[in-house]
Amino acid sequence: MADLRAAVAFEWTKIRTVRSTLWCLILCLLVSVLIALLFGWVLRGAYDDMSAEGRARFDPVASGFNGLRLGMICLVVFGVLTITGEYGSGTIRSSLAAVPRRGVFYTAKVLTCTAIALAVSTVVVLATFFTAQTAIGAAHNASITDAGVPRAVVGSVLYMTLLCVFALGLATVLRSPALTLGILVPLFFMVSEILNNIPGVRNAAQFLPDAAGGIIMRREPQAHTILTAWTGMAVLAAWTLAALTAAHLTLKHRDP
């Protein structure tokens, strides 16, 4: 009946013909790699001054991925703009005139956004990993084949992709880029961090989307978490699915 393949071609054309897309994705790479480089250099020098306990806790993978937390905001902005650009400009109406089945329209948008996020995340995570490990230096760094490292790398790609799609879903419900980013950016940078350091709520805070999915970015599991790398990823996947379901329902029951 409806033509999903054509709808995907439509979404792809829309995404690649606005400059903000390219800017977000390039910034995502630059920010992640530059911070990885900086952290790596600092750690290379600082390792010798660390206490024995500090050295034992030192996780070159997690430290190297610190840049991803900032770079990933650019990917989240990309996900948000993919839909809010349509509401802000009013092109949502010509888009829905072209693809009137809301389910087909939104499936195409989610598929296209996911594919791009996955491709970009793969490049960014690998570039960040190798930059950071090179900067940390052969003495203390991790190799991509070390135990726990492939999981952290693959997991980080999934983490970034899912957060981007989660943001797309939330932005579809809220329609406003300012509102969506106003919720997500503080959540990612502050709220999770703060709540995770308050003993009483720590157990609940690790179920927030960014905290749950981020567990996998470490080489070694942390001590005090209920969630593990993969159950944390499953929690993030559940958040993403919930956001997309809410988005689909609002799209279906709201006049554009």
Next chain:
Amino acid sequence: MIEIDRLTKRHRTRTAVDDLSFTVEPGRVTGFLGPNGAGKSTTMRAVIGLERPTSGRALVHGLPYAELRHPLRQVGALLDARALHGGRTARAHLLGLARGNRIPDRRVDEVLDTVGLTGAADRRAKGFSLGMAQRLGLATALLGDPSVLLLDEPLNGLDPEGIRWIRGLMRGLAAEGRTVLVSSHLMDEMALTADHLVVIGRGRLLADTPAERFVARTGSLEEAFLRLTADASDHRAGKEAR
């Protein structure tokens, strides 16, 4: 052919369209008239599935719009010409829509040429004047070579040359056997262009009649329109003083 069948659209506090029924036949230009807020745009949006009717339905070629496989190849609509992404070029805007409905890419250049935007094809839409946006909106409507056209105030922002051109275009499209529904508040223009008139007020049907007969009552379309809608206008200035 467009069928509006007992269409009602109620918003939270007011009724935009109230049990409206009429049919738009192919092969002629149908003028869609009504005072501001009469429900013209709501009705047109309902035809292309942008408003969910409270009750009733709008059909194109006997089908709800959402059931058309490649709708732009059957229905072309110019509803809100300003609804463009400012960062996207005219060509890119059309190209996406074409790909979404499996319309050949070459149609993009053809319609840009038809509306006289070839020179501005690679300019970003944020620099467009209302007239240029309106021309791009028309290009969008014509993209899929549709048999049904819905044009909401297509003359807005156009210069006299553009207005004359659109008049010829609409008459030509109707002469080719297409269904053309056009709303306008310019009575002189409608008198020149429309073969048939549908007049609504406060969401209800006031007249559905050949244009000649409508005008014959008073000698001028404007006068006939004002008399007919006198009691169905919400926004007439100084009503008491008349």
